[in-house]
Amino acid sequence: MELFDLTISEAQAAIEKGEITPTGLTRAVFKRIEAVEGRIKAYVTLNGEHALMQAKEAEHRREKGDRTMLLGIPVAVKDNMCTEGIRTTCSSKILENFIPPYESTVTGKLKEQGYILTGKTNLDEFAMGSSTENSGFFVTRNPWDVERVPGGSSGGSAAAVAAGECIAALGSDTGGSIRQPAALCGVVGLKPTYGRVSRYGLIAFASSLDQIGPITKNVRDSAILMNVISGHDKYDSTSAPLPVPDFTSVLGQDIKGMKIGIPREYFIEGMDKEIEVCVKNAIKTFESLGAITQEISLPHTGYAVAVYYILATSEASSNLARYDGVKYGYRAKGKDLMDMYMKTRAEGFGAEVKRRIILGTYALSSGYYEAYYKKAQQVRTLIKQDFERAFETVDAIVTPTSPTPAFKAGEKTADPLQMYLSDIFTISVNLAGVPGISIPCGFTSDNLPVGLQIIGRHFDEETILKIAYAYEQDTEWHKRKPVL
């Protein structure tokens, strides 16, 4: 096995036994980046030299007896989380030269635990997209087929994990942006419960939906990163003041007798047949492991995309008002202040970001607020209630993560609505605020990965990790690697 293919727990064990050093591991990962990055283009900014310094530091810390959770582990971070002194662009021209003067809470926690930052990964500009094609800089490619997209918006992080360009990564998920790229790249992606992880220093897209979470090679690593990043933060008043369990402690527990709901609304016409087969086989695996599966209904599923594209764009139109060319970011020349604003934003934002700002501004504008924004908030309540009702009878819900495998670059860029519909299975989870994980559950005949989504109750990531781990132990999908 190649060093760059190691998981967090494998790398930790190898370091502990003295088989490898953080410096050796970091060099191996950067050698891999050198070999494949030209084809994958996962990173906006690489942190090579600094990473080797961090590796040395990790070694010193080890010598002093330090055994923190990520000591010497190379991790990639989506480029919408602020890293002090390291360029953070959101893959937008408007932030192309932005050097954060402070550290986000999550990367601060990774630092405390001794991680090595490999670099900042590409995303759809401001995390708006499902394919990473909306990046203001370049398109990231899917390691399983470089003609195809890696999904999005955390496409850079998912591709980097799948290609061995890091040991693990962080992404962010507003409507599926961790789970969908994880599914399309054949890796594990977890969106925690809203409020589980601090959003301080995450560049805001839609504040009532955004959550940061891990993208990893297996379920154990997902639990390890959850242990690191979870918890209340005084700098984010929407983070939940709840104790954080040890998420690894449930791994390996029996799932016998657990009730798993299969929502009939998620097996729709137009869904890829091969995905349906993979997911149905996964359901049989759960049954063979002793879980009890039953059909359930989430009746408002069909309205989720419509609700999302009002609420997310409305929140975005407000959040992105801060990009005015004054305090940071790109500034265009203008004949007066208003002209400067208009031109700065016209030249700094890409097409999808403009489209969403306009849609959101329209939905919030005088005369339309009740018809769109308030209506969407009301239907959000109905969607949330669907889940509450379902969780009265089941412990977890299983669905496909995405209706199709990775699609070809350029295939959906002309029609924004078609692109939006690729998030049809992930969006409800953000609207309801519940946690969801995507794990590999098979491959299509074209050798493209298929993802399975497991959804849990608020603040019950333990149950979905337990179920995901039981499935993973019984299958081999997560061990397959793309040939690069």
Place this chain on the structure above:
Amino acid sequence: MEIEHVAVLSRLELAEDEKRLFSKQINSIIEYIDKLNELDTKNTKPTAHVLSIENVFREDRLSPSLPKDKALQNAQNRTDDFYRVPKIIE
């Protein structure tokens, strides 16, 4: 949707071809969104936020914050401790 009016509210200068393209695309998205009207929500409360968080208060105590130089380091145009912008008052 009056694209020109909304573009001004959005502080976005749009080219003619962008106006045409965005109008068409956004109108078809709105048409799709109109399916929300199939649902009767007369008695449904809106959800702004999934967790039942009320106002969060803290003690009003002095604590360190960003030094001025760091806060200003990303400004495109500054003089001393100020951001410079185009003239506002004639």
